[in-house]
Amino acid sequence: MSNLTVLYDAPGPRAKRRNVLFTILFGLVLAWVLYVVISALKDKGQLDAAKWSPFVHGEVWTTYLLPGLWETLRAALLSLVIALPLGALLAIGRLSDHRWVSWPCTVIIEFFRAIPVLLLMVFAKVVFVAAEIGSEEIRPLLAVVTGLVLYNASVLAEVFRSGIHSLPRGQTEAALAVGMRKGQIMTIILLPQALTAMLPAIVSQLVVIVKDTALGGLLTIEYPELLRSAKTAFANYQNVVPMFIVAAAIFILLNLTLTTLASRLEKYLRNRRGGRRRKPGEPTAADAVLMDAAPGLDLNK
Amino acid sequence: MNFDFLSNPNYDLWAAFWMTIQLTFWSALGALVWGTILAAMRVSPVPLMRGFGTVYVNIFRNTPLTVLIGATSIVLADTMLIELSDRFDTNAFWLAIIGFIAYTGTFVCEAIRSGINTVPPGQAEAARAIGLTFTQNLTLIILPQAFRSVIAPLASVLIALTKNTTVAASVGVMEASLLMSNILEFEADGRTAAFLVFAAGFVVLTLPMGLILGAVAKRVAVKR
Numbered sequence: 001m002s003n004l005t006v007l008y009d010a011p012g013p014r015a016k017r018r019n020v021l022f023t024i025l026f027g028l029v030l031a032w033v034l035y036v037v038i039s040a041l042k043d044k045g046q047l048d049a050a051k052w053s054p055f056v057h058g059e060v061w062t063t064y065l066l067p068g069l070w071e072t073l074r075a076a077l078l079s080l081v082i083a084l085p086l087g088a089l090l091a092i093g094r095l096s097d098h099r100w101v102s103w104p105c106t107v108i109i110e111f112f113r114a115i116p117v118l119l120l121m122v123f124a125k126v127v128f129v130a131a132e133i134g135s136e137e138i139r140p141l142l143a144v145v146t147g148l149v150l151y152n153a154s155v156l157a158e159v160f161r162s163g164i165h166s167l168p169r170g171q172t173e174a175a176l177a178v179g180m181r182k183g184q185i186m187t188i189i190l191l192p193q194a195l196t197a198m199l200p201a202i203v204s205q206l207v208v209i210v211k212d213t214a215l216g217g218l219l220t221i222e223y224p225e226l227l228r229s230a231k232t233a234f235a236n237y238q239n240v241v242p243m244f245i246v247a248a249a250i251f252i253l254l255n256l257t258l259t260t261l262a263s264r265l266e267k268y269l270r271n272r273r274g275g276r277r278r279k280p281g282e283p284t285a286a287d288a289v290l291m292d293a294a295p296g297l298d299l300n301k
Numbered sequence: 302m303n304f305d306f307l308s309n310p311n312y313d314l315w316a317a318f319w320m321t322i323q324l325t326f327w328s329a330l331g332a333l334v335w336g337t338i339l340a341a342m343r344v345s346p347v348p349l350m351r352g353f354g355t356v357y358v359n360i361f362r363n364t365p366l367t368v369l370i371g372a373t374s375i376v377l378a379d380t381m382l383i384e385l386s387d388r389f390d391t392n393a394f395w396l397a398i399i400g401f402i403a404y405t406g407t408f409v410c411e412a413i414r415s416g417i418n419t420v421p422p423g424q425a426e427a428a429r430a431i432g433l434t435f436t437q438n439l440t441l442i443i444l445p446q447a448f449r450s451v452i453a454p455l456a457s458v459l460i461a462l463t464k465n466t467t468v469a470a471s472v473g474v475m476e477a478s479l480l481m482s483n484i485l486e487f488e489a490d491g492r493t494a495a496f497l498v499f500a501a502g503f504v505v506l507t508l509p510m511g512l513i514l515g516a517v518a519k520r521v522a523v524k525r
Contacts, residue, residue, distance in 0.1 A: 006422045007443065008346045008435040015346070022347045030353065040381050115503045116464035118478050123496040126485045130492070207363070214365035218471045219482045227368055240380050244372050248364050255363035 046241035054237045055246060068229030069250060075141060075216060075225065076209045079148035084202070086149065087156030088195075092186055094161060105157075112154040118215050121147035125221050140223035144216035148209055155208075159201050163194030200266040207255045207262075214251070226250060302494040306484050317480040318502050324394070324466040324476060325506075328401035329459055335402050336409020337444070343414060346435055354410070362407040366400070366468050373400040374472035390473065397469040405462050412454040416447035421525070449521045456514030460507045477502060 011019060041047050054060040093105030112120070125143035128134060134142050167190060175185040195202075215221070217228030224232075226247055234243035306312050343354035361369070373396040377383045385395040420443050428442040467478035481499040485492050 006425045007344055007438055009429055011346065019347050023349045026347065026349050026353070030349075044380050046380060110508075111500070111504065114460075114507045115500045116467040116478060118467040118470070119481060119496070119499055119503070122478065122482050122485060123492070126492055130489070211363075211365040211367075214367035215468070218367065218468070219479070220486060227365065227371065231371070240375055244368070244376055248368050248372075251365055251368060252360055252363045256359065259363070 041241055052242050060233055064229040064233035068226035072213045072225045075144045075213045079145050079209055080206055083149045083152040083156055086153035088160055090157035091160035109154040109157050112150045117147050117151045117212050120150055121221050122219055140221055143221050144223045159198050160194055163198035164190050167193055200262040203262040207258045303491040304494045306488045306491045306495055312484055317477045320476040321466050324469055325463045327398045328462055331402035332405035332409050335406035339406055339410035340413040358407045358410055361403055366404050366465055369400040369404050370397055370468045373397055393472045394474050397472055397474055408458045412451045416451035417443055419450045420446045446523055449523050452518035460510050463507055
């Protein structure tokens with residue numbers, strides 16, 4: 001039921017009147033909420049021009065926000081680049097015919113999907129400090145990337161695995177028929193196709209990674225990502241609300257761009273493969289990320 | 302490994318995990334209701350509601366949870382002086398739950414919407430043919446079937462929420478991750494042990510959710 005207008009009839013005169021009534025009522029409620037929020041903020045002086053003027057000058061951008069954004073992007077991209085091959089390895093391992101390979105891979109995947117990224121980051125930071133790994137400045141980045149890599153490699157492993165499962169069995173059979181070995185089938189036939197099919201899901205996962213970098217500013221991790229720099233900045237400029245709005249807007253714009261890219265990719269890839277139509281209810285690859293967090297649940301059902 | 306911190310009265314593990322469970326419970330309840338309302342708005346015949354639903358979901362789904370939870374403390378509590386309780390920590394607890402609901406509701410909404418997509422159009426058409434209104438159509442015909450097909454996605458949203466409650470540590474709610482962070486800081490020789498205990502705690506919380514709800518999902522799924 002992708003065409004949702006099937007839920008109601010084309011409006012007649014009465015339904016049209018009712019829709020107008022509901023529009024007005026709902027509009028009033030929205031306007032009231034907006035009024036309450038804005039007047040409360042105004043009372044506290046958070047909407048004064050003076051609180052916003054720092055954003056017109058370059059300083060707040062060059063000292064806080066842009067470096068923060070850079071740190072966020074750096075941690076996110078670094079994590080993705082490391083997590084992708086690691087995830088592929090874990091996926092191959094889990095699909096292995098040898099139980100002594102598949103079993104540990106399964107345990108690793110399920111374990112790191114079951115525990116919060118924040119715990120991983122906090123523990124990684126403590127370990128790096130205790131073992132004196134890396135310099136003082138690089139440790140927060142290392143902790144953030146470690147946490148994100150462990151978690152996202154496990155998630156991506158499941159994404160790859162469901163991608164490999166979604167390929168027609170004829171691919172494996174044909175490869176066997178021409179005399180390929182198991183390793184060859186995986187690396188030459190299955191994985192490249194699964195990677196392409198799951199590309200939109202991987203881009204969507206990048207959204208999750210970008211959002212999770214914001215955890216790096218919490219507790220004892222002290223990674224100067226965008227949110228943390230924004231917090232330092234509003235302590236300086238005394239403009240809490242404008243700073244939160246601007247930081248959130250940067251994150252939202254970044255993530256919306258990635259989401260749009262993912263759905264474009266998905267459309268492009270589907271057209272390229274001769275336009276196989278999705279069955280109703282079949283999740284899109286980008287939706288598959290919705291399922292990411294579930295240890296014990298299987299993406300392939 | 303040194304498990305001494307387990308018997309240290311300063312570290313109340315049960316209280317911390319009980320806090321995590323409470324955060325999860327109330328947020329899940331609120332997010333289920335709010336997400337269903339959002340989903341209903343997004344398929345409703347009123348254009349303004351559809352527009353609001355779309356804009357809301359796209360904004361809140363793409364904001365890091367850390368930003369939202371930080372905002373509940375710094376904007377709602379410190380700047381706008383909203384008080385849900387006289388006690389500072391109880392206030393932070395409920396405000397954080399509002400943040401979790403605002404964020405998780407968008408994922409619930411999207412899951413339910415994808416569930417609505419699995420209901421064959423004939424169901425809605427038949428409902429219209431016997432004269433059901435949009436509200437009746439949605440609440441009697443479509444949503445009951447949609448819910449049955451989205452138990453599994455909702456389960457993963459619930460598990461993600463359980464793990465996400467750790468973000469409440471940033472506003473001073475004494476839940477599992479904040480306690481672990483404290484123990485790691487002060488108990489130098491119990492670090493690995495502490496991490497393993499807390500990790501095991503989360504595995505114990507989340508794994509049964511996945512297994513049980515996965516089984517439920519299979520049982521109640523509509524065979525088509």
